[in-house]
Amino acid sequence: MPLPKQFEGRMLLPVVCAPMFIISSPELVVAQCTSGFVGTIPSLNIRPQEQLEETLGGIREKIDAYAESHPGAKVAPFGVNLIVHRTNARVEHDLDVCVRQQVPLIITSLGARGDIVERVHDYGGLVFHDVTNLRHARKAISQGVDGIVLVANGAGGHAGATNPIALVRELRAEFDGTILLSGAIADGAGILSALAMGADMAYIGSRFIAVTEANAPPDYKQMIIDGGAADIIYTSAGTGVPANYLRQSFERQGIDPTKLEHRDSTTMDFGGGSSKRKAWRDIWGCGQGIGVVKDQPSMRDLAERLRRQFEEARQDFERRVAASI
Numbered sequence: 001m002p003l004p005k006q007f008e009g010r011m012l013l014p015v016v017c018a019p020m021f022i023i024s025s026p027e028l029v030v031a032q033c034t035s036g037f038v039g040t041i042p043s044l045n046i047r048p049q050e051q052l053e054e055t056l057g058g059i060r061e062k063i064d065a066y067a068e069s070h071p072g073a074k075v076a077p078f079g080v081n082l083i084v085h086r087t088n089a090r091v092e093h094d095l096d097v098c099v100r101q102q103v104p105l106i107i108t109s110l111g112a113r114g115d116i117v118e119r120v121h122d123y124g125g126l127v128f129h130d131v132t133n134l135r136h137a138r139k140a141i142s143q144g145v146d147g148i149v150l151v152a153n154g155a156g157g158h159a160g161a162t163n164p165i166a167l168v169r170e171l172r173a174e175f176d177g178t179i180l181l182s183g184a185i186a187d188g189a190g191i192l193s194a195l196a197m198g199a200d201m202a203y204i205g206s207r208f209i210a211v212t213e214a215n216a217p218p219d220y221k222q223m224i225i226d227g228g229a230a231d232i233i234y235t236s237a238g239t240g241v242p243a244n245y246l247r248q249s250f251e252r253q254g255i256d257p258t259k260l261e262h263r264d265s266t267t268m269d270f271g272g273g274s275s276k277r278k279a280w281r282d283i284w285g286c287g288q289g290i291g292v293v294k295d296q297p298s299m300r301d302l303a304e305r306l307r308r309q310f311e312e313a314r315q316d317f318e319r320r321v322a323a324s325i
């Protein structure tokens, strides 16, 4: 399956920048799209909800203005993440705004709904749904989504526990829509490996926390630059759903990460804007792929670097394949 036709000719690499609570700012989304990657933002990052319409309109205007003043540049469309959970009181409002604004891509999390797919398809938009297992993927496919984001083990934020190869190979055999793979992809070789497995696009979060435009405090960015896979803790203690966090961010709050308590998923609550806002503000979400993150570039410089790394990885891969068979 190729890229969705709405993305064709507009991408520097087949990359969707994952929506990240608090981190994804309008500025980051514009920088991502104007660098040739699909940029996305959780609707809950815009508060109060009355600001959403103006903010989305502003994002679109800036992306369009860049495209107009840079003919020939790769300028990708943007997306909005809707948390479709019974405790998210904003979901209907935010959906109405996205439909009015004709947001090119909607990424739904925690609930796949056919009526959302229908409304977005009506104006020519796309719907991707993120899942951690095949059971939820099948349910979303039956609701008509265009793409499935497989959140494999090692991903930042709420993450699955299943191996990425297992997820992609199993889904590829039964789905010819767009498959996006997420979890610890942070450089050009990682993007290439997602394609080699059979995914159509890479879905990348944590790498983009350590860029200048990301809305994260300097200590958070530095922790990512200094950290590696061994610094990531998988726990349900934050929100009730298992998620990956930086170990040092627990320690910084005086919490012993070896003594975290298991929390039940029924405690998940998006009423305050996201499931336990404090869990994300003070305890820092992050995936296992940060061992290759060594600096904090601008989004544009990083995009160009990823493109170079991707080409190098491709040539190296072809050489090694040729030498091994």
Ligand SMILES: Cc1cc2nc3c(=O)[nH]c(=O)nc-3n(C[C@H](O)[C@H](O)[C@H](O)COP(=O)(O)O)c2cc1C
Binding pocket: 018, 019, 020, 021, 023, 042, 081, 109, 130, 151, 154, 155, 156, 157, 158, 182, 183, 184, 185, 203, 204, 205, 206, 207, 284, 285, 286, 287, 288, 289
């Ligand atoms: C700090 C942080 C916040 C996140 N917030 C959201 C969110 O609000 N909605 C969502 O669907 N996914 C969220 N995610 C998950 C990402 O969208 C994505 O699945 C994940 O970051 C991919 O793995 P990676 O970080 O290893 O690249 C978050 C991830 C991180 C690291």
